Amino acid sequence: MASQRNVEPERIIEKEHVIQDGMDISGHWNRMFEQRVIWDFTPELLEKVGAVEGGESLEGCYQCAQCIPACPVNTVGDYGPRRIYRRVQTGMDLFESPDLWQCTTCMNCLRVCPKEVDMMKIMPAVRQEALLAGNVPPELQEVFENTLEYGNPMGESPKKRAAWAKKAADDVPLMKDKKTADLLWFVECYPSYHPRGVDASVALARVLKVLDIDYGILGQEEKCSCDSQRLAGESGLFEEMAEHNLKMFKRYKVRKVMVTDPHALNAFRKEYPALGGKFETIHYTTLLAPRMSELAMKNDLGIKVTFHDPCYLGRHNGEYEAPRDMLKAIPGVDLIEMGRCREQSYCCGGGGGGMWLDGFMSGHVSMRLSEERVTEAVETGADVLAVCCPYEVSRFEDAVKSTGNEGKLVVKDIIELVTESMGSAQ
Amino acid sequence: MPEAVNPERNPENPILIIGGGPAGLEAAKGIAELGYKAVIVEKANVLGGTPILSSYAALTPDFRSAEDAMGEMIAAVQRPEVDIHLGSQVTAVSGQAGAFDLTVTSAVDGPTQVQAGAAIIATGFQHFDPGRETQQYGYYEHDDVITLVDLERMLKAEQVVRPSNGEPPKRLCFIQCVGSRDRQIGNEYCSKVCCGVAAKESIEVRKLLPDCKVFIFYIDMRMYGYWENEIYWPSQEKYKVNYVKGIATEIVKKGDHLIVRGEDTTMGRPMEVPMDIVVLSVGMEPSEGTKQMAAMFGAEVNKYKFIETVGGALNTVQTSVEGVLACGAATGPADIEDSISSASAAAMKAIAVVRKTAMGVS
16 A cells, blocks of 8 residues: 555646636646545444454554564565554555455564454454455465365375375385374475475485384375465365365374474364364474484584574464474584574565465565565575475575575575485485 | 540541542541541532532443442441531631641531641542633534533433534544643643543443444553553454544534544544544643642642642652641542542541640650
8 A cells, every 4th residue: 555645646636728718727726636535534444354253353453563563574565463454444445455465474463462463363354255255366366276176276286296205215105005103294285296395305204214203194185284275365275175184184093293384283283173183283393303313414514504483383383492403403503593583583475375475465565575584594694594394495495596695595494404414315 | 655545535636628529538438437537628519529510420440320439438428427518618727737727618607617636638620621721622612522521421411412413423532631741731741531531431432322433532542550451442442442643733613524633643644534523631630629728728739739749759648738638639630549549548647647646746
């Protein structure tokens, strides 16, 4: 939304010639100003948000503005809960506004909000209404359709979901063959299909084998956890995917699930229980951090590493230490923190649907959030930006290129650094 | 060591309380409960003070009926230890701590001589008159510009309508800090209660008129302590009152509406908002009684003419005259809770004066 000035250029009317009763009375007085709108406080629009289940807390904003510096979108744009509140209060219909789609649900605003204005509830609730009205950015609509049809947002073939495992040195056991296992590894979409995600999956499979962990994957029987689509407003799609995944979990009597994707972690911990899912979920870093000493990591990597806390692992689910413990256990890793880390961590821009809205967002931000973050990582002097969320490898690698930092910084999943230190598999 | 004297045997030494509002009533009750005698001198013909005389509907922050709450306080002083002079004023004073000689003059019965060991001034405040020094908001020009007090009266009658045409308002706003925090007016202080009262009244208006949009234009909302979550937050979260930072500069009439002109400071842009009723959140000034009693007892006042307390933060009720205490809004803006608290403190210190006199110690 453009800043509202007293006189907008388009509201200045100037006629070249003014003819009145056949007489040309042109002159500098031809310039006129349209009267500004005076009826511009619209409690109705705030109440409209508050009337949606989940949207209520927006009405509690008292304009302290702590959310604004915390909002990662505002760093590169003009955004944040306080501003959304004021814009709605002064005439913006959130249901039809571009402001509806910029939030990445990173939760940094809620962390600092004294009134508990909860964008993690407001955004999905209002977005759902917008979806029902057919008001959704086309690139996001495509992702919803892909997810529904193929079980993944990219529209990849569901039959190829376990194809990555062929690249692994060891067998990656399928639950349909094993029937039972101590641990179900929920691989998720990007680690299954995206080339760089596959690299991390291959590395993780190797480490699980070395540690002799009894696990299995669902392969073709797995569908997207869909948490980001849920936060983007598609709760119906989320429930449909969840129903399928829960059926699989029940089929194999799954008690414990390991995820590579913090978004899946969030869905399984916070949303699945209400749908009947009773099982324990753990992120791979939490599982592996206490067992790093069991790995023969012989190569001294001799690198400076900085770590990006994923929003959905850190702020949303409270895990800050495990990724760091893993990094510190790798020989030759010198961990340097970025200024914005842990609870205050910046957002890669991928959450809440942002993963699929880069085209839309380009009209609203000066640079991508991932580019802002990569710039911060480069400033630390680190050689490697370590990540442990599958959205991030692709987002940050693109950002390294677009910010001209190729050769200065590489992006790696933590598990890739582990296997690098372990050396080539025999 | 002097021999202790039972204060109950000193009927000539009651404690004089000037003012029968919340503070005066609480002081009298406390004194009586401790077995001492009190004399209340109240100018009006009824007890209860401003909440009754100004027809308050409900008290802030608990929405208790003002009549009900004051009724309870009035009932508590109906006891033999308390002598009540209604329609009366203190017209002369002499003597000193422990032995004041006073003339109490009744409008009906004329003067009476009263002796007192100590005096408590509980003469309270008066509402700021929004037309007193400036016509900025047109209180006396526009029928639909009213004050918190006027709205309180309407709420008590459960009939909130535009004075100009008798119709219920569709849009009503409060303008905060009228007569407070203003060097030009001479009231640099914050009146403490107006934010809470406006929020309370905004809730009452929304309850009474669910279709009426309510706005509060403010500089900063001063909802100290529990008022924050007791009235401010519910007014916004539950009753959908709109808070806009930036008080209006002026009110102009346009057709059937009042246009509130100001700046919306969080958006950094001008605002011209039509309203049906504008409520001025007027603050507190010392009452005439407070100014008169301060002069009569020779108690120092501050630059705003509220009675000065001389103990700093450690004694909030001692005036510059020994044996004379002050409490409630006579010493500065105070809500009812504050007034009740300071009244108890004044009662305790007044009793100490009387008791020390009786015991012959200083």
